[in-house]
Amino acid sequence: MDNKIKYAMVIDTKLCVGCGACVVACKTENEVPEGRSRVWVVEEVSGVYPKLSMEIRSERCNHCTNAPCVSACPTGASHYHKSSENLVLVDSKKCTGCKACMAACPYDARFTMPEGYVTKCTFCLHRIEKGENPACMSVCPARAIHFGDLNDSNSEVSVLLKSRKFKVLQPEAGTQPNVYYLV
Amino acid sequence: MALKVNRREFIKITGAGIGGAAVAGGVGKVAYGLIKGDSGDDVITRVPTFCEMCTFQCAGWAYTKNGKPWKIVGNELDEHCYGRLCTKGTSGFGIYNDPDRLKTPLIRTSERGKQVFREATWDEALTYIADKLKEIKETYGPESVAMFSHGSGGSWFKTLLKAYGTTDFVAPSYANCRGPREEAYMNTYGEAIESPERTDMKNSKCIVLIGSHIGENTHSQQVNEFAQALRNGASLIVVDPRFSIAASKAKYWLPIKPGTDLALLLAWINVIIYEELYDKDYVRRYTKGFEELKKAVKDNTPEWAYPITTISPDVIRETAREMAKHKPSTLIHPGRHNVWYGDDTQRVRAGAILNALLGSWGRKGGFFIPESAELPEWPIPAYPKPKRSFKDTEAGQKYQLANLAISAGVCAATVHGVTGEAERAFYEGWFIYGCNVLKSMPQRENTIKALQNLSLVVVIDVLPTEITGWADVVLPDTSYLERYDDIRHSQGRTPQIALRSPVFEPRYNSKPAWWIARELAYKMGLGDYFPWKDVEEYLDFKLKKIGSSLDEMKRLGVKNLERTTPLYIGKNEDYKFPTDSGKIELYSETLKNFGFDPVPVYRRHDEPEGGYYRLLYGRSASHSFARTINNPILSELDPENEVWVNPIVAIEWGLKNGQYVRLENQDGVVSNKVKVRVTERIRPDSVYMVHGFGSTAKNLRRAFGKGADDQELMTRILVDPIMGGQGMHGNFVTFRV
Numbered sequence: 001m002d003n004k005i006k007y008a009m010v011i012d013t014k015l016c017v018g019c020g021a022c023v024v025a026c027k028t029e030n031e032v033p034e035g036r037s038r039v040w041v042v043e044e045v046s047g048v049y050p051k052l053s054m055e056i057r058s059e060r061c062n063h064c065t066n067a068p069c070v071s072a073c074p075t076g077a078s079h080y081h082k083s084s085e086n087l088v089l090v091d092s093k094k095c096t097g098c099k100a101c102m103a104a105c106p107y108d109a110r111f112t113m114p115e116g117y118v119t120k121c122t123f124c125l126h127r128i129e130k131g132e133n134p135a136c137m138s139v140c141p142a143r144a145i146h147f148g149d150l151n152d153s154n155s156e157v158s159v160l161l162k163s164r165k166f167k168v169l170q171p172e173a174g175t176q177p178n179v180y181y182l183v
Numbered sequence: 184m185a186l187k188v189n190r191r192e193f194i195k196i197t198g199a200g201i202g203g204a205a206v207a208g209g210v211g212k213v214a215y216g217l218i219k220g221d222s223g224d225d226v227i228t229r230v231p232t233f234c235e236m237c238t239f240q241c242a243g244w245a246y247t248k249n250g251k252p253w254k255i256v257g258n259e260l261d262e263h264c265y266g267r268l269c270t271k272g273t274s275g276f277g278i279y280n281d282p283d284r285l286k287t288p289l290i291r292t293s294e295r296g297k298q299v300f301r302e303a304t305w306d307e308a309l310t311y312i313a314d315k316l317k318e319i320k321e322t323y324g325p326e327s328v329a330m331f332s333h334g335s336g337g338s339w340f341k342t343l344l345k346a347y348g349t350t351d352f353v354a355p356s357y358a359n360c361r362g363p364r365e366e367a368y369m370n371t372y373g374e375a376i377e378s379p380e381r382t383d384m385k386n387s388k389c390i391v392l393i394g395s396h397i398g399e400n401t402h403s404q405q406v407n408e409f410a411q412a413l414r415n416g417a418s419l420i421v422v423d424p425r426f427s428i429a430a431s432k433a434k435y436w437l438p439i440k441p442g443t444d445l446a447l448l449l450a451w452i453n454v455i456i457y458e459e460l461y462d463k464d465y466v467r468r469y470t471k472g473f474e475e476l477k478k479a480v481k482d483n484t485p486e487w488a489y490p491i492t493t494i495s496p497d498v499i500r501e502t503a504r505e506m507a508k509h510k511p512s513t514l515i516h517p518g519r520h521n522v523w524y525g526d527d528t529q530r531v532r533a534g535a536i537l538n539a540l541l542g543s544w545g546r547k548g549g550f551f552i553p554e555s556a557e558l559p560e561w562p563i564p565a566y567p568k569p570k571r572s573f574k575d576t577e578a579g580q581k582y583q584l585a586n587l588a589i590s591a592g593v594c595a596a597t598v599h600g601v602t603g604e605a606e607r608a609f610y611e612g613w614f615i616y617g618c619n620v621l622k623s624m625p626q627r628e629n630t631i632k633a634l635q636n637l638s639l640v641v642v643i644d645v646l647p648t649e650i651t652g653w654a655d656v657v658l659p660d661t662s663y664l665e666r667y668d669d670i671r672h673s674q675g676r677t678p679q680i681a682l683r684s685p686v687f688e689p690r691y692n693s694k695p696a697w698w699i700a701r702e703l704a705y706k707m708g709l710g711d712y713f714p715w716k717d718v719e720e721y722l723d724f725k726l727k728k729i730g731s732s733l734d735e736m737k738r739l740g741v742k743n744l745e746r747t748t749p750l751y752i753g754k755n756e757d758y759k760f761p762t763d764s765g766k767i768e769l770y771s772e773t774l775k776n777f778g779f780d781p782v783p784v785y786r787r788h789d790e791p792e793g794g795y796y797r798l799l800y801g802r803s804a805s806h807s808f809a810r811t812i813n814n815p816i817l818s819e820l821d822p823e824n825e826v827w828v829n830p831i832v833a834i835e836w837g838l839k840n841g842q843y844v845r846l847e848n849q850d851g852v853v854s855n856k857v858k859v860r861v862t863e864r865i866r867p868d869s870v871y872m873v874h875g876f877g878s879t880a881k882n883l884r885r886a887f888g889k890g891a892d893d894q895e896l897m898t899r900i901l902v903d904p905i906m907g908g909q910g911m912h913g914n915f916v917t918f919r920v
Contacts, residue, residue, distance in 0.1 A: 014413070014432065015410045015413060015414060015432075017397070017398030017399075017401075017406060017409075017410070017428050017429075017432075017804070018398070018428060018804065019269060019270050019398065019399075019401045019406065019804035019805075020270045020804055020805055020820055021267070021268070021269055021270045021273055021401070023270070023820060024270050024273040024274050024816055024817075024820070025254070025256075025273050027816065028253065028254035028255070028273060028274075028276070028816075029254055031253070034815065034819065035819065045426075045862065045863060045864060047863065048863055049426070049438070049829060049863045049864070049865075049866065049867070050426070050436070050438040050866075052426045052431075052436075052863055052864065053431065054426065054428075054431035054864075056428070056431070135254075138256070138266075138267070139256070139257070139267050139268065139273060140267065141264075141265075141267045141269060141401065141403050141406040141407050141410065142406060142407070142409075142410035143407075143410060143411075143414070144410070
């Protein structure tokens with residue numbers, strides 16, 4: 001694991017307005033077909049009128065350090081990218097469409113393409129390899145999405161997690177997710 | 184989007200086979216900025232444009248991949264969007280790809296109101312219009328033609344119609360949306376807010392939103408600056424009967440009783456004045472009428488406002504002090520859609536007065552002084568001078584402080600006689616450009632009555648919306664991605680120009696607005712007003728006059744020019760306001776002279792009776808009202824609206840989340856069926872729905888019949904006596920389960 005990148009997304013629920021620009025930017029950038037989506041938005045309302053609070057989250061694959069989809073995959077199609085300890089990808093050529101990964105994923109982040117293989121968020125690998133940010137982050141009008149390497153203690157994401165209160169989704173699943181929500 | 188959406192719901196909805204598969208794009212056109220693709224084989228191009236998904240006109244880059252539409256991203260230089268397009272702007276290729284688009288000119292073959300047409304050639308369609316316009320001009324005068332317009336391409340038709348002899352251009356965005364705001368600020372500061380707003384929100388330390396839904400309203404600049412202020416720790420006060428997105432971010436959310444905002448504003452003014460929290464130097468230096476104002480609001484104490492607004496006096500005081508603490512970097516946001524209760528100009532003016540007391544106008548974190556680029560026009564002959572205009576209609580006479588034509592007034596003048604000449608109507612012909620007036624104005628029956636009375640109805644649009652069914656001739660405009668339009672040079676911190684250039688050749692038999700207007704001008708013998716070879720020559724001429732060129736703009740998309748004046752009023756500056764007095768008018772002599780309250784006064788509005796709920800409406804982050812509901816991408820995100828119902832009300836009526844009901848208003852009008860959303864986010868005395876749904880246009884295959892139309896339930900309009908605004912919050916509904 002030495003020298004490998006730990007990609008993380010840190011999303012500020014205090015700034016997210018739930019507009020869905022991330023959903024569409026991902027869809028167009030990655031040419032995701034009609035009726036499918038790699039990113040989605042959840043609103044969680046608590047309380048009784050007028051004592052209310054609401055958390056808004058832009059959600060996607062959590063690129064888990066202990067990804068059940070990778071261990072569930074019988075063909076090795078679901079795998080970690082060579083440069084990273086947690087960037088989970090699907091090799092469409094190896095994928096048989098058995099959906100074992102979809103059953104294993106506690107976040108429901110995966111779906112099948114019309115061609116039959118499974119896909120999901122890649123953190124826009126094709127963009128980050130060129131030094132660009134993921135499409136969802138680049139479009140966010142509230143600048144609520146941050147991205148970077150948690151193994152670099154000076155990265156923006158590391159600094160944010162040191163200075164702000166945060167949570168991850170379903171920590172009890174033991175997946176060690178890497179999408180963090182500032183709360 | 185249906186924001187509760189978790190993706191499971193999302194997939195279920197969108198996987199259900201709504202609409203056909205999007206048709207892949209047309210043949211690629213060689214464009215600027217050829218970029219090598221990711222795989223090495225892909226051919227990527229990008230061209231600059233500015234968006235038309237709403238009318239905020241954010242600049243962006245439209246990318247193609249292998250000659251097909253790929254993505255649209257914001258232009259980093261652009262102050263409308265700071266490089267970040269909203270949900271709708273990002274979905275721009277949806278309109279290009281929409282298989283339901285108007286494809287060829289159409290001429291009516293049945294009575295108006297039915298979508299029964301025959302296909303026509305451009306020559307036939309334009310000849311038909313030119314002949315009819317000639318006849319109208321000879322019989323009634325050219326002033327008998329009005330145009331409704333809500334889109335960039337409307338400018339070409341304005342040139343055409345001014346050359347023909349009329350200046351009556353109507354935008355429902357005035358009397359049906361932000362008119363009260365503009366007149367309120369005109370009558371206080373001598374200047375309007377205009378679009379994009381001159382709010383210095385990114386520098387605000389305290390933001391006050393009154394029924395303004397930033398976040399659901401996704402005008403990118405506003406959302407960017409709102410979030411930036413919050414990131415910097417700005418204090419947010421939100422007044423809204425609904426727990427809006429903005430309310431969820433607020434330090435103080437004031438869940439006000441609908442219809443009482445003016446009482447709250449007056450109480451705030453009272454606290455700011457009587458606790459001496461106002462900016463004394465600013466008030467002394469720049470305002471007029473402070474003593475009269477002080478006297479007028481004497482009794483408007485927080486205790487007075489409490490039973491009216493349901494907001495406790497402590498909260499009213501605490502929030503007023505919070506505003507004062509951050510002055511002058513406190514922004515009482517002027518809002519945008521202001522037509523609520525008919526006293527809207529006065530309500531917005533109360534906010535304008537509050538801004539003056541806090542010294543925020545012309546100050547950092549309040550309002551900046553905008554500038555826009557001056558663009559020289561191509562020399563053309565002088566326009567003929569119209570003998571009469573909207574100002575001579577009944578509404579024009581009645582609402583003398585209205586600076587723009589009032590949509591409902593134009594409808595009325597199309598039905599009723601010319602003042603003093605009862606035997607004939609004022610208007611005989613309508614042009615309707617990019618503006619589905621059957622969805623953007625309430626009291627549809629009045630619009631329809633007007634449409635039935637006309638000798639000529641021309642609709643220029645991209646989609647077969649409701650209004651196309653009423654046209655004599657339908658002209659298919661291209662989408663904004665297939666055409667040039669005039670240079671954008673809107674106001675802002677930086678005077679900027681932006682270019683819209685075509686990504687693709689016009690699809691089907693559609694034509695760009697500039698071409699349609701010019702061809703029509705040729706047919707009418709008005710070619711002198713369009714003397715350029717083509718639109719590229721026209722744009723290049725204008726751009727070269729200000730030191731740029733079409734070539735440069737194709738590379739940049741957006742260009743910043745130098746400001747010539749300071750962004751804010753200087754310290755101790757002897758600043759003169761463009762009002763009659765040269766000062767900010769806290770007390771308005773003008774309003775008094777016209778018979779209106781010189782200082783806003785709260786008057787009670789009707790409340791719903793038992794079993795009825797006030798109908799509130801707003802917008803979805805995924806849609807620009809009815810304009811985008813058929814968009815292949817956006818209709819997936821948010822296919823239909825829901826009626827928000829408080830759980831207490833849901834129990835009373837036995838309503839379940841997700842069930843369909845119909846709403847019936849106080850006049851017995853029953854809506855289309857609409858899905859119930861049981862949520863704590865709405866007051867028990869009100870229901871809420873997103874405006875723009877409930878399409879009755881069968882040819883909009885994704886949108887047809889989806890959700891309910893709030894507008895048809897707005898049979899009672901509360902008219903603003905100052906400027907003719909059409910207040911739409913005075914309607915009450917009950918459930919038909």
